[in-house]
Amino acid sequence: MALPTESLLTESLRPTLVCDVSVPLSSLAPGSRATITDVDASTPEGHRLLELGFLPETEIRVVRRAPLRDPIAFYLRGGQICLRRSEAALIRVITTDAESAA
Amino acid sequence: MNTAAAPVPLRLGLVGSPNSGKTTLFNALTGLRAKVGNYPGVTVERREGSATFEGRRSVVIDLPGSYSLSPVSPDEEVVVRVLDGKLNGAPQALAVVADANTLERSLLMLAQILHREIPTCLVLTMTDEFRARGGRLDIPRLERALGIPVIGVVGHRGIGIAKLRRLFAKPEDWSRPHVMPPEEVHARAGWVESILEHVLTRHPGRSRKSDAIDRIVLHPVIGPLLFAAVMVAFFQLIFAWAQPAMDFIDAGVTALGNFVHTQLPAGLFADFLADGLIAGVGSVIIFVPQIALLFTLLYFLQDIGYMARAAFVIDRVMAGVGLEGRAFVSLLSSYACAVPGIMATRTIPSPRHRLVTILVAPLMTCSARLPVYALLIGAFVPAVSVAGPFGLQGLVLLALYLIGSLTALLVASVLTRTLLQEDAMPFYMELPPYRMPTATLLIGQVWRSTWAFLRRAGTIILAVSIVLWCLLTFPQRPAPPDASPAEASRYAIEHSFAGQAGHAIEPLIAPLGFDWKIGIGLVASLAAREVIVATLAQIYAATDEDASLRAAVQNDIDPRTGQKVFDAPTVASLLVFFIFALQCMSTLAVMRRETNSWRWPAFAFSYLLVLAYAASFGAHQIVGRLLG
Numbered sequence: 001m002a003l004p005t006e007s008l009l010t011e012s013l014r015p016t017l018v019c020d021v022s023v024p025l026s027s028l029a030p031g032s033r034a035t036i037t038d039v040d041a042s043t044p045e046g047h048r049l050l051e052l053g054f055l056p057e058t059e060i061r062v063v064r065r066a067p068l069r070d071p072i073a074f075y076l077r078g079g080q081i082c083l084r085r086s087e088a089a090l091i092r093v094i095t096t097d098a099e100s101a102a
Numbered sequence: 103m104n105t106a107a108a109p110v111p112l113r114l115g116l117v118g119s120p121n122s123g124k125t126t127l128f129n130a131l132t133g134l135r136a137k138v139g140n141y142p143g144v145t146v147e148r149r150e151g152s153a154t155f156e157g158r159r160s161v162v163i164d165l166p167g168s169y170s171l172s173p174v175s176p177d178e179e180v181v182v183r184v185l186d187g188k189l190n191g192a193p194q195a196l197a198v199v200a201d202a203n204t205l206e207r208s209l210l211m212l213a214q215i216l217h218r219e220i221p222t223c224l225v226l227t228m229t230d231e232f233r234a235r236g237g238r239l240d241i242p243r244l245e246r247a248l249g250i251p252v253i254g255v256v257g258h259r260g261i262g263i264a265k266l267r268r269l270f271a272k273p274e275d276w277s278r279p280h281v282m283p284p285e286e287v288h289a290r291a292g293w294v295e296s297i298l299e300h301v302l303t304r305h306p307g308r309s310r311k312s313d314a315i316d317r318i319v320l321h322p323v324i325g326p327l328l329f330a331a332v333m334v335a336f337f338q339l340i341f342a343w344a345q346p347a348m349d350f351i352d353a354g355v356t357a358l359g360n361f362v363h364t365q366l367p368a369g370l371f372a373d374f375l376a377d378g379l380i381a382g383v384g385s386v387i388i389f390v391p392q393i394a395l396l397f398t399l400l401y402f403l404q405d406i407g408y409m410a411r412a413a414f415v416i417d418r419v420m421a422g423v424g425l426e427g428r429a430f431v432s433l434l435s436s437y438a439c440a441v442p443g444i445m446a447t448r449t450i451p452s453p454r455h456r457l458v459t460i461l462v463a464p465l466m467t468c469s470a471r472l473p474v475y476a477l478l479i480g481a482f483v484p485a486v487s488v489a490g491p492f493g494l495q496g497l498v499l500l501a502l503y504l505i506g507s508l509t510a511l512l513v514a515s516v517l518t519r520t521l522l523q524e525d526a527m528p529f530y531m532e533l534p535p536y537r538m539p540t541a542t543l544l545i546g547q548v549w550r551s552t553w554a555f556l557r558r559a560g561t562i563i564l565a566v567s568i569v570l571w572c573l574l575t576f577p578q579r580p581a582p583p584d585a586s587p588a589e590a591s592r593y594a595i596e597h598s599f600a601g602q603a604g605h606a607i608e609p610l611i612a613p614l615g616f617d618w619k620i621g622i623g624l625v626a627s628l629a630a631r632e633v634i635v636a637t638l639a640q641i642y643a644a645t646d647e648d649a650s651l652r653a654a655v656q657n658d659i660d661p662r663t664g665q666k667v668f669d670a671p672t673v674a675s676l677l678v679f680f681i682f683a684l685q686c687m688s689t690l691a692v693m694r695r696e697t698n699s700w701r702w703p704a705f706a707f708s709y710l711l712v713l714a715y716a717a718s719f720g721a722h723q724i725v726g727r728l729l730g
Contacts, residue, residue: 067321
């Protein structure tokens with residue numbers, strides 16, 4: 001059986017992983033692309049997020065914020081999903097493009 | 103019965119996430135002959151339908167939508183308990199229904215399901231959309247990798263259904279996985295990844311059509327405006343479109359009652375048939391137009407994908423009182439009637455949010471309060487202009503609406519902070535691609551929900567109507583011989599059990615400024631708020647409910663004090679009482695159905711009664727002081 005970590009890390013991602021530090025998913029601007037590094041599974045909410053597919057090494061894209069800035073819509077694993085900002089803060093990511101600087 | 107001649111039908115469970123197309127598939131397999139009920143002890147809907155696969159009788163079980171077998175929501179808990187065989191009728195075979203576009207997430211749950219060692223197959227839905235978005239999938243390879251049968255279908259067009267029926271006829275022959283997938287969540291994700299790497303030759307792109315619609319629908323400025331427009335239209339349609347049908351039913355029931363009175367000899371049997379049974383059945387079916395219309399609009403907006411967007415737009419506002427976006431629609435519907443409003447809470451996945459929404463829904467000013475408000479405001483609030491076109495009567499009505507709505511939000515905020523504190527349910531909502539629902543899917547959903555209301559709440563409403571009729575009719579005392587028919591009717595109600603109750607509670611309601619006549623009205627209005635108007639008409643022996651009743655209440659003098667019964671403090675107190683009190687057995691019956699216990703309707707009734715009493719007392723005192 002293939003090792004999960006090996007199969008997920010594409011060559012293009014590897015350098016970014018090394019030199020970047022993780023930030024909470026809630027801090028990213030719409031349009032940013034990122035890769036999940038860690039989910040705080042100490043709370044039931046965090047554990048739930050893992051079960052819903054917010055797993056380390058998953059690619060994720062911030063689609064938009066609601067008009068009142070909360071919740072936030074994300075695109076991952078072929079679908080669009082929204083979380084409140086407090087929940088997105090449990091997910092640490094590293095950005096994989098420059099758009100997030102905006 | 104010979105079991106060999108009629109073998110026990112095969113039980114086939116459909117498992118899958120919400121929005122996976124499970125319901126469309128269920129309808130395609132079973133038609134509209136589904137049995138709808140609740141799982142014992144929980145409020146989760148249980149749906150089973152019979153089907154025949156290649157001559158083999160089967161029962162298809164539509165298990166609640168679930169993202170994982172590590173349960174958080176009550177829906178998911180039910181799925182786990184059914185698979186464990188802890189709820190009656192565990193399935194002998196499972197079909198995991200997965201949207202081909204979000205296959206990755208579905209395989210995470212499939213890995214858990216395979217460990218149950220129940221014969222399992224995978225049904226991929228929305229394969230047309232998947233191809234249109236540029237996705238390519240090697241199904242035979244996926245079958246080999248998983249070790250179980252895999253079939254692609256387009257549920258609403260019936261593509262692949264015949265093949266599925268052949269497969270479902272013989273679950274004993276389904277292949278089983280050679281190697282079990284890992285159980286731990288990170289390892290499971292790796293397993294899914296390694297499989298998809300080999301079978302998913304091209305990932306589907308994002309739905310361009312949905313993205314384009316979202317840019318308008320969720321636009322920071324246009325989005326909220328559109329939301330407001332949709333909600334106003336939604337409310338208007340429930341109010342306006344249902345009204346003719348409701349008037350028609352009302353007129354029909356009245357006509358039928360009159361017909362019984364004219365055809366049968368006057369007496370107890372005719373009274374019971376016309377005023378007890380027919381009126382009771384009428385009080386149930388009067389809700390059908392509103393409920394059917396609400397569910398049609400609700401399911402349409404939900405299936406098309408807008409409801410999730412609406413909840414996304416308004417969630418921040420509802421979070422302020424501890425609720426979530428999806429509660430808004432329910433509270434808005436409750437302006438028309440709390441019965442469909444409470445039924446609409448089914449779209450809320452968190453049991454706590456759902457319960458709080460159910461408990462505050464009766465505070466939204468429903469249409470049944472309008473006849474009461476119309477009588478009191480018409481009789482006692484002068485029709486003077488306050489500022490330009492704004493009359494005092496209209497402003498009082500607006501104030502009554504506002505007080506109710508603000509109290510609902512306040513109570514929700516208190517309940518979520520005290521009694522019903524946070525459960526471990528993150529706000530997680532999918533924004534599915536926009537999809538046009540088919541008419542058959544829509545009709546099926548509306549029919550099942552309306553039928554469920556008629557069967558579950560309808561029987562309770564009918565029973566209570568009959569009990570109340572008895573209370574207003576017995577014991578029977580002969581009226582004085584010289585009494586007119588109106589006076590005889592007044593005499594009968596005053597000496598009935600309800601009349602005695604009105605007298606008995608007079609000391610309790612005296613601090614609110616109510617006399618025994620209002621007391622009888624309050625007892626009778628336990629059936630439905632507007633009944634107080636008809637009851638007062640009967641007590642005042644008024645010949646019609648409009649002009650003569652208005653005059654009668656305006657001129658009624660308390661013989662003990664020589665003062666008017668309906669003075670300003672009493673009118674204010676009565677109006678305030680009707681803002682809060684839960685005098686509606688239909689609401690209580692539907693609360694009982696939706697929460698599966700009498701505990702919550704009892705709680706709602708009690709807290710609203712205490713609130714109504716306290717607020718009425720306050721209003722009576724304040725208005726009394728101001729004018730005194």
